[in-house]
Amino acid sequence: xxxxxxxxxxxxxxxxxxxxxxxxYSDSGYTQRLSTSATYAFRPQKARTELYARFKxxxxxxxxxxxxxxxxxxxxxxxxxxxxxxxxxxxxxxxIRPQRLNGTSAILIWETGTExxxxxxxxxxxxxxxxxTTGSKRGNAGIGLLDSRGECIWSWHIWSVDYDIESSGQTYxxxxxxMDRNLGAETTDYTQPASRGLYYEWGRKDPMxxxxxxxxxxxxxxxxxxxxxxxxxxxxxxDPKEYxxxxxxxxxxxxIQHPTWYMYDASFEDWESWExxxxxxxxxxxxxxxxxxxxxxxxxxxxxxxxxxxxxGWRVPDLExxxxxxxxSASMPYYVTIYYNGSQTAKYPLGGFLYSSxxxxxxxxxxxxxxxxxxWNGSKLNHFxxxxxxxxxxxxxxxxxxxxxxxxxxxxxxxxxx
Numbered sequence: 001x002x003x004x005x006x007x008x009x010x011x012x013x014x015x016x017x018x019x020x021x022x023x024x025y026s027d028s029g030y031t032q033r034l035s036t037s038a039t040y041a042f043r044p045q046k047a048r049t050e051l052y053a054r055f056k057x058x059x060x061x062x063x064x065x066x067x068x069x070x071x072x073x074x075x076x077x078x079x080x081x082x083x084x085x086x087x088x089x090x091x092x093x094x095x096i097r098p099q100r101l102n103g104t105s106a107i108l109i110w111e112t113g114t115e116x117x118x119x120x121x122x123x124x125x126x127x128x129x130x131x132x133t134t135g136s137k138r139g140n141a142g143i144g145l146l147d148s149r150g151e152c153i154w155s156w157h158i159w160s161v162d163y164d165i166e167s168s169g170q171t172y173x174x175x176x177x178x179m180d181r182n183l184g185a186e187t188t189d190y191t192q193p194a195s196r197g198l199y200y201e202w203g204r205k206d207p208m209x210x211x212x213x214x215x216x217x218x219x220x221x222x223x224x225x226x227x228x229x230x231x232x233x234x235x236x237x238x239d240p241k242e243y244x245x246x247x248x249x250x251x252x253x254x255x256i257q258h259p260t261w262y263m264y265d266a267s268f269e270d271w272e273s274w275e276x277x278x279x280x281x282x283x284x285x286x287x288x289x290x291x292x293x294x295x296x297x298x299x300x301x302x303x304x305x306x307x308x309x310x311x312x313g314w315r316v317p318d319l320e321x322x323x324x325x326x327x328x329s330a331s332m333p334y335y336v337t338i339y340y341n342g343s344q345t346a347k348y349p350l351g352g353f354l355y356s357s358x359x360x361x362x363x364x365x366x367x368x369x370x371x372x373x374x375x376w377n378g379s380k381l382n383h384f385x386x387x388x389x390x391x392x393x394x395x396x397x398x399x400x401x402x403x404x405x406x407x408x409x410x411x412x413x414x415x416x417x418x
Contacts, residue, residue, distance in 0.1 A: 072311050130145065
């Protein structure tokens with residue numbers, strides 16, 4: 001309470017530790033802001049006037065070490081922020097040039113679990129930054145930046161997990177430093193489906209949820225993990241054949257606007273007027289995750305791109321980063337243990353791969369994507385422009401393959417340090 005004479009008085013708001021002053025308001029609902037200055041010249045218009053000072057938790061910046069499409073938020077019930085004007089890491093790479101984002105609002109698009117705002121809440125956008133507050137539960141979430149029409153122009157994955165990626169890195173025989181778990185894994189208890197991590201179509205930055213099962217589903221058996229979507233951003237299947245112009249929905253722009261959709265390839269019969277494209281992207285791009293190969297000559301160099309799904313300082317690995325790994329043992333249907341450097345071991349969950357709404361080879365094989373757009377046939381590398389390489393670790397046969405795979409299949413990612 002403040003007592004003021006007719007000429008008014010000067011009020012000063014002082015924020016406590018961990019908070020910042022947000023503004024002076026004339027109503028308790030904080031809809032009518034009078035000033036953003038901590039010191040306010042208050043001149044009451046009647047004998048009793050109510051004035052409200054609003055404070056908010058000071059946001060911890062997640063982008064101090066660079067921007068990315070994924071951020072790890074380690075603390076619960078804590079406010080964070082990041083730059084929402086930059087696409088991914090903002091770097092120009094082979095055949096990819098970023099553009100500045102000009103959004104007008106931000107929303108929580110999805111989060112794991114069945115309870116809304118349990119992982120993320122209070123999403124807002126101001127002055128080019130997105131701010132959000134973590135909840136009382138761990139998990140994964142997606143935040144979208146919208147334009148004035150309500151279209152999603154970019155989105156980010158928030159990985160809410162108490163995980164120190166720097167101290168737990170594993171140096172493989174190739175010299176590459178890997179995470180000790182898949183991107184988006186919510187636990188390292190490999191008897192739990194959440195240990196599988198999230199699934200990515202090759203070259204896309206936006207993830208799909210893991211299976212709720214530890215085995216392949218029986219036909220039409222519900223198998224997708226628990227996830228809550230914002231209205232208008234529910235999980236859907238995009239089959240180009242269902243559109244009048246199939247190639248209109250086979251673009252990078254369309255994928256960004258629909259971050260929760262699984263995108264099929266275009267598969268047509270010989271008698272149909274459209275040409276088949278074995279990719280989710282009509283104009284296939286071998287450089288989406290940063291490998292520099294553009295023609296028939298293989299280039300074994302990768303730069304992190306604006307479409308890379310890994311946190312700051314990490315990227316999708318190359319095929320060569322997995323050199324000299326071998327299987328130590330298998331614990332089906334949960335995980336395989338590999339030797340990654342001499343006698344040192346790491347676990348890979350047997351999560352199979354996602355095609356449409358089916359998780360094939362779940363409980364049998366561990367798959368992880370590489371950024372390499374070329375394949376290994378046992379004697380040489382080949383680049384055909386429409387496939388890619390994933391690492392396939394068989395639990396049953398306890399063997400490892402560099403598998404040629406179609407880019408519309410969704411597979412987990414295990415990030416490597418840049």
